[in-house]
Amino acid sequence: MNKLQNFSKGLIKENPVLVLVLGTCPTLATSTSVLNAVGMGAAATVVLLCSNIVISALRKIIPDKVRIPCYIVLIAGFVTMVQMLVKAFAPALDQSLGIYLPLIVVNCIILGRAEMFANKNTVLDSAIDALGMGAGFTLALVMMATIREVFGNGTFLGFEIPILVDNKISILTMAPGGFFVFGILIALINKFGKHKPKKKDFGCAGCPQAAACGRADCGGCADNKEAEVSAS
Amino acid sequence: MTKLIVILLSAVFINNYVLSRFLGICPFxxxxxxxxxxxxxxxxxxxVMMIATAVTFPIQIYLLVPNHLEYLQTIVFILVIAALVQLVEIVLKRYIxxxxxxxxxxxxxxxxxxxVLGVTILNIDEGYTFLEAMVNSLGSGLGFFLAMVMFSGVRSKIEGADIPESFKGLPVTLIAASITSxxxxxFGGVIENMFPV
Incomplete structure (x- = not known):
């Protein structure tokens, strides 16, 4: 796989949010306005880039058995750094992202990329992968935020849009709107996506937490066996 | 006492972790x-929420704040939770x-x-006392329970429904979640009116 493909797969083909369905919590929570979405996307991308580079550089040193705790410590360290930077230089963003900034630690995308990509590939490839995945995450967030802000609040990046501002569908900026827009977006991608959509079973293959779970090899969690049978 | 009831009820219904704060969507x-x-x-x-709060809250108050180490909160909390979960699993396996x-x-x-990480950090951010923090964790957990049980009922109805091909699987689940939410x-405003402060 060449470098360009490695970057672009994160944008569309393996978009972490819309295709792999990782990191749903921050996606739903911070996509109420475009500015928040860009801030969240940038913060997560920085953490992802740093953690992918360091984990890939240390991939021969970290013992296999304790790799997940090691990754979590590294990621938490980078998140703390980003948190302090945002607090110092963009206090308004810190206010609006609130709890979701420290929660980047448990964002499935970051741990998932560490486990699936960074511990098997070179530093350069991991960095490119991180940039692609980060850009894909930001892209999906901005797409959702645009829909929710334009129709729910009648503004775009804070600028009022003439007719829409008088006809707000405010429910879109609230919690139900988040689920709704996300559902519709995924349905559209299933419908118009070039590749055949894989049936999303919520077994270990589709489970964002499989990386940290450790039960993937012994049947996975509870109902996934039956789920697969009933899906097929 | 009223304050505790208000915290409990609003954690379960109004600020429901899954349906209005978007925490814990993956398991949901x-x-x-x-x-x-x-x-x-x-x-x-x-x-785990209750135990995590019982452990992280004293750590924050008696260890991090007096030593001006608040910036280590994220790292310390996630490590404590990870270690705690392992410990709980070992203890349960051995004794119960x-x-x-x-x-x-x-x-x-x-x-x-x-x-889980969210509730421990929010307890600190809200400036709760230890008792209030424990009640808030209980309420948040109960809210999660309520959302999960309700939603599993909704999903069992979806299973048999005839839906467009591109909506099958995740999209229809998300739309059902939207309606549940x-x-x-x-519930907004109900608790405030029940217990006017």
């Missing part, structure tokens, strides 16, 4: 297919095998559940 979508696994997962979450059998599967998944919007 992933494990809610069947009622028994939904119950097992949420009981494990309630359990029956409980381990029903909750054990879900415990490793909980380490990366953002609801819509119903929780109705």
């Amino acid at each position: 979508l992933g494990v809610s297919k069947k009622l028994d696994s939904a119950t097992g997962m949420s009981l494990a979450v309630i359990f 095998p029956a409980l381990h059998k029903s909750l054990g599967v879900y415990l490793p998944l909980i380490t990366t559940n953002c609801a 819509l119903s929780f919007l109705g």
Whole structure:
């Protein structure tokens, strides 16, 4: 796989949010306005880039058995750094992202990329992968935020849009709107996506937490066996 | 006492972790297919939330704040939760095998559940006392339980429904979640009016 493909797969083909369905919590929570979405996307991308580079550089040193705790410590360290930077230089963003900034630690995308990509590939490839995945995450967030802000609040990046501002569908900026827009977006991608959509079973293959779970090899969690049978 | 009831009820209904704060969406979508696994997962979450708060709250108050180490909060909390979950699993396996059998599967998944880290950090941010923090964790856990159980009922109805091809699987689940969350919007303002401060 060449470098360009490695970057672009994160944008569309393996978009972490819309295709792999990782990191749903921050996606739903911070996509109420475009500015928040860009801030969240940038913060997560920085953490992802740093953690992918360091984990890939240390991939021969970290013992296999304790790799997940090691990754979590590294990621938490980078998140703390980003948190302090945002607090110092963009206090308004810190206010609006609130709890979701420290929660980047448990964002499935970051741990998932560490486990699936960074511990098997070179530093350069991991960095490119991180940039692609980060850009894909930001892209999906901005797409959702645009829909929710334009129709729910009648503004775009804070600028009022003439007719829409008088006809707000405010429910879109609230919690139900988040689920709704996300559902519709995924349905559209299933419908118009070039590749055949894989049936999303919520077994270990589709489970964002499989990386940290450790039960993937012994049947996975509870109902996934039956789920697969009933899906097929 | 009234304050505790208000915290409990608003954590369960108004600021429901899953449906209005978007914390713990992964297990909400992933494990809610069947009622028994939904119950097992949420009981494990309630359990871990309470223990995590009981441990992280004193750490913050007596260790981090006096030493001006508040910036280490994120690292310390996630490590404590991860270690705690492992410990709980070992203890349950050794002493209460029956409980381990029903909750054990879900415990490793909980380490990366953002609801647990979220509740411990929010307890600090809100400036609760220890008792209030414990009540808030209980309420948050119960709210998670309520959302999971309700949603597993909704999903069992979707299973048999005839829906457009591109909506099958995740999209229809998300739209059902949207409607479930819509119903929780109705609780807004109820608690404030029940207990006027």
